[in-house]
Amino acid sequence: xxxxxxxxxxxxxxxxxxxxxxxxxxxxxxxxxxxxxxxxxxxxxxxxxxxxxxxxxxxxxxxxxxxxxxxxxxxxxxxxxxxxxxxxxxxxxxxxxxxxxxxxxxxxxxxxxxxxxxxxxxxxxxxxxxxxxxxxxxxxxxxxxxxxxxxxxxxxxxxxxxxxxxxxxxxxxxxxxxxxxxxxxxxxxxxxxxxxxxxxxxxxxxxxxxxxxxxxxxxxxxxxxxxxxxxxxxxxxxxxxxxxxxxxxxxxxxxxxx
Amino acid sequence: xxxxxxxxxxxxxxxxxxxxxxxxxxxxxxxxxxxxxxxxxxxxxxxxxxxxxxxxxxxxxxxxxxxxxxxxxxxxxxxxxxxxxxxxxxxxxxxxxxxxxxxxxxxxxxxxxxxxxxxxxxxxxxxxxxxxxxxxxxxxxxxxxxxxxxxxxxxxxxxxxxxxxxxxxxxxxxxxxxxxxxxxxxxxxxxxxxxxxxxxxxxxxxxxxxxxxxxxxxxxxxxxxxxxxxxxxxxxxxxxxxxxxxxxxxxxxxxxxxxxxxxxxxxxxxxxxxxxxxxxxxxxxxxxxxxx
Numbered sequence: 162x163x164x165x166x167x168x169x170x171x172x173x174x175x176x177x178x179x180x181x182x183x184x185x186x187x188x189x190x191x192x193x194x195x196x197x198x199x200x201x202x203x204x205x206x207x208x209x210x211x212x213x214x215x216x217x218x219x220x221x222x223x224x225x226x227x228x229x230x231x232x233x234x235x236x237x238x239x240x241x242x243x244x245x246x247x248x249x250x251x252x253x254x255x256x257x258x259x260x261x262x263x264x265x266x267x268x269x270x271x272x273x274x275x276x277x278x279x280x281x282x283x284x285x286x287x288x289x290x291x292x293x294x295x296x297x298x299x300x301x302x303x304x305x306x307x308x309x310x311x312x313x314x315x316x317x318x319x320x321x322x323x324x325x326x327x328x329x330x331x332x333x334x335x336x337x338x339x340x341x342x343x344x345x346x347x348x349x350x351x352x353x354x355x356x357x358x359x360x361x362x363x364x365x366x367x368x369x370x371x372x373x374x375x376x377x378x379x380x381x382x383x384x385x386x387x388x389x390x391x392x393x394x395x396x397x398x399x400x401x402x403x404x405x406x407x408x409x410x411x412x413x414x415x416x417x418x419x
Numbered sequence: 420x421x422x423x424x425x426x427x428x429x430x431x432x433x434x435x436x437x438x439x440x441x442x443x444x445x446x447x448x449x450x451x452x453x454x455x456x457x458x459x460x461x462x463x464x465x466x467x468x469x470x471x472x473x474x475x476x477x478x479x480x481x482x483x484x485x486x487x488x489x490x491x492x493x494x495x496x497x498x499x500x501x502x503x504x505x506x507x508x509x510x511x512x513x514x515x516x517x518x519x520x521x522x523x524x525x526x527x528x529x530x531x532x533x534x535x536x537x538x539x540x541x542x543x544x545x546x547x548x549x550x551x552x553x554x555x556x557x558x559x560x561x562x563x564x565x566x567x568x569x570x571x572x573x574x575x576x577x578x579x580x581x582x583x584x585x586x587x588x589x590x591x592x593x594x595x596x597x598x599x600x601x602x603x604x605x606x607x608x609x610x611x612x613x614x615x616x617x618x619x620x621x622x623x624x625x626x627x628x629x630x631x632x633x634x635x636x637x638x639x640x641x642x643x644x645x646x647x648x649x650x651x652x653x654x655x656x657x658x659x660x661x662x663x664x665x666x667x668x669x670x671x672x673x674x675x676x677x678x679x680x681x682x683x684x685x686x687x688x689x690x691x692x693x694x695x696x697x698x699x700x701x702x703x704x705x706x707x708x709x710x711x
Contacts, residue, residue, distance in 0.1 A: 217481065265510050271480075273508045276500065282470045283505055286477015293439060293459035293483060314501075317467035321474075 175200065178235035181248035182258075192229035194337050194390070194415045195304060199236045201396045202302055202333075211241045214269045218299050221271045221287055225280020226306040226335065227261040234258050234267075242269035278312025280305065281332060285322050288330055300329040302400075307374055308339035316377070322408045323382030330408040331400060332378070335390060336371050337415040344373030371412045378410040390415040420575040421518050423557040425449045428486055428516075431565050432457050437484045438565055443471040445489040445518075472498045475513045476505035484514070484565055490524070491517035491533035491574065499539055507544050512570040514561070521652050521677050522691035523577045525684075534677035537630065538656045540572055547571045548631035550607030550651065555583035556628050572631075578608035578651065578688060588629030590637035596623040601645035601710055602638070606630050606657070609649045609697065616702035620710070622647075630657050635664035642670055647706055650676040651697070673709040675702065 175196065182192075202222060209219040224233055231251070238245045243257075250256040257266040261275025272283050284301040291299050309315065322330055346369065375385035388399040390413030403409035425446065431438045432453050439460040440450060447454075447463045454461035460483075464470045468489060475485035487494065494517045495502065506513055517536065524531035540546045547569060549560045557575065564571040584591050590604065593614060604625045605613035617624055623641050627634060630650070638646070642665055648657050654676030661672055677695050684694070692698045696705055 263508075273504070276504055278469075279473060279501070279504055282473020282501070283477045283480070283509070285470070286474035287480055288477070289459070289462060289474060290439070290478040290481030290483045293478075294481065314469040314473070317464070317470035318473065321464050321467060321470055 175232075175235055175239060178238050178245060178248060179231055181245065182231040182234055182251050192231035192233075194306075194335050195226070195229065196232040196235075197391050197393060198304065198333055198335065198396055198413050199232055201393050201400070203236050203240050205393075205397050206400055207302065208300075209269070211269065214242070217291070217294070218296050220299055221284065221301040223271050223280040223284045223287075223301060223303040224262060224274055225272075225284075225303050226277065226309050227274030227280075228277075228306070230258075230260070230262045233262065233270075237267070237269055243267060277306075277309040278314035281315050281318035281322070284330060285318050285325075285327065288327050289325070297329070300331065303330070303332045305332060305334050306339060307334055307336040307344065307370070308341070310334065310344070310374065310377065311340055311342075319378055319383070320381045323378075326382070326406045327408045328403065328405040331403055332383075332408070332410040333400075334374050334410060334412045335415055336368075336374055336387075336412050338368075338370050340370075344370050344377070346373040346376040368414065371414055374412050375410065378408075382407055384409045385412065386410075387412040387414060389413075420551060420554045420557050420577070420579070421446070423554045424488070424516055424518075424561060424573075424575055427558045427561045428488075429453045431486070431562065432460060435484070435565065436460075437482070439478050439483045439485050441471050441475045441478070441485050441487045443468045443489050443493065445493070468493045468498045469501050472501035472513075473505045476501070476509050476511060479506070479511035479513055480509060484568070486514045486516060486561075486565060488516045488518075490519040490531060491536045492519065492524075492531055495536040495539055495572075496533050502539075503543060506570060512568050514564045514571045514573060516561070516573045516575065518575045518577075520574050520576060522688050522695075525686055525688050525691045528685060529681050529683065534653045534679075536574065537572070537650075537652045540631065541656065541659070544570065546631060547629065548574065549588075549629050550574045550576075551628045552580040552605075552608040552610050552626070553583035554579060556585045559585050560628065574607070574652075576608050576651065578692075580608055580610040584610075584626055584628070586628075588627060588632075588634060590625040590627050590634045590641060592623060592625055592641065594622070594624040596621045596643070599643040601643045601647060602641045603647040603649065603706065604638070604641075604661075606648070606650045609651050612692070612697065612699045612702055613649045615699035616706060620706070622706075622710070630660070633657060633660040633664065635660070638664040639668065642668065645671040645673070645710060647709065648672070648674045648676070649697070649702060650674070653677050653679065671709075673705065675705055
């Protein structure tokens with residue numbers, strides 16, 4: 162069930178796979194913004210493989226930000242969950258791969274997503290369901306976008322997850338400053354700040370926006386860390402900083418808007 | 420009905436380790452002891468109805484059988500997209516149990532009324548919809564629902580009929596008219612008023628607590644020259660189902676139920692039944708005018 166220990170992203174191969182995802186993919190930048198986080202998760206972190214996609218004790222990866230799944234599909238193909246040939250017909254008449262993924266159609270996809278603000282609540286339910294069945298080791302990793310946090314449903318889930326102490330829940334927020342109004346951490350952390358901004362759980366955000374995102378989680382009992390969303394080692398280190406009795410968020414800063 | 424739901428659910432939680440209850444504060448106090456015994460399977464998420472359905476979807480994705488409960492207006496109307504996506508689109512089921520549908524909560528005003536809930540389920544996949552008309556019908560319907568995997572909506576009410584008619588959902592004939600007589604089909608707690616309204620009329624009066632799937636064979640067998648639907652939610656909700664059942668049979672249809680207008684009035688459920696023409700006198704007027 163453990164994945165490979167490859168430490169470097171096979172850039173050429175992933176780019177080649179991404180290039181196969183043709184068609185009218187209108188969320189291209191969004192796909193690229195998630196690529197590195199997805200690769201680190203599937204290459205270094207997730208305890209799931211093509212042979213264990215139905216195992217009850219597998220780790221769950223939940224793409225809440227269902228937009229721009231090209232990178233997701235490319236990583237799934239690179240890891241053998243789906244045939245590479247599927248990439249050639251995105252959203253085609255007989256394709257299993259659409260502009261938003263469908264769990265019923267794609268092996269290894271945990272939820273059908275696209276409408277924003279659903280993944281975190283579903284993941285909370287998954288972990289609570291596993292806990293009720295005595296399974297405490299499976300983990301859930303939920304990928305969200307910073308603009309997606311505008312959806313109020315996320316805040317219902319953030320608050321409740323913090324109250325329930327779901328230590329096996331990790332959210333990763335891709336912060337490419339897509340949210341229309343941005344995120345503020347409040348009067349003590351001005352939006353205009355260019356210097357690193359302290360986080361309550363330690364570490365530093367490189368932008369006030371990321372600090373604002375992290376604050377939404379930490380105020381609800383989560384631990385938080387901000388990382389360079391292109392730096393694989395930093396992403397992994399951020400994921401590893403989760404604590405056993407609290408949910409954890411990794412704010413992955415990406416420069417390219419999308 | 421609510422009490423029967425609480426009793427039965429408490430028993431199910433003890434008997435069936437697959438069952439789980441998800442609440443958004445409503446009725447939580449009634450499940451305090453159950454929550455103490457099964458803290459991992461009685462989950463009160465607080466006043467977070469979107470999350471309530473999301474959590475239920477997640478539970479179902481791990482193989483549990485979630486029972487989800489709140490007022491209809493919050494459980495269905497407010498969380499409709501979560502029902503559509505977190506359950507239906509994920510390909511998993513749950514048992515949604517509402518109280519306070521239509522104008523049960525009339526004193527609370529429009530914000531607490533939900534006449535359109537069953538119609539919303541008609542926009543989704545193949546949900547089974549139970550609308551019991553008596554408390555004694557609740558336990559059997561709930562136990563059967565929780566024992567399966569399919570999506571089920573159980574609509575409880577403070578309105579009840581004088582007698583219970585448990586069964587499998589097929590139309591039960593309470594009064595039979597002459598050959599070819601019109602069928603008056605009462606759904607859930609509209610039966611007592613319907614029987615009173617049609618006293619002395621040459622009609623067949625049928626009853627079902629399960630409008631979805633509607634007993635199409637029963638409709639075909641019992642429908643005479645006309646069908647009158649009496650439903651405790653939005654008028655016309657089952658018209659399409661009757662139309663499908665009688666697609667090749669000439670017929671006339673009158674669909675009675677809650678009207679769409681926001682009356683902007685409080686008062687009692689009995690007041691609203693009268694204002695919507697669903698009391699015995701109002702039903703008799705409408706049915707008589709339709710049948711001539």
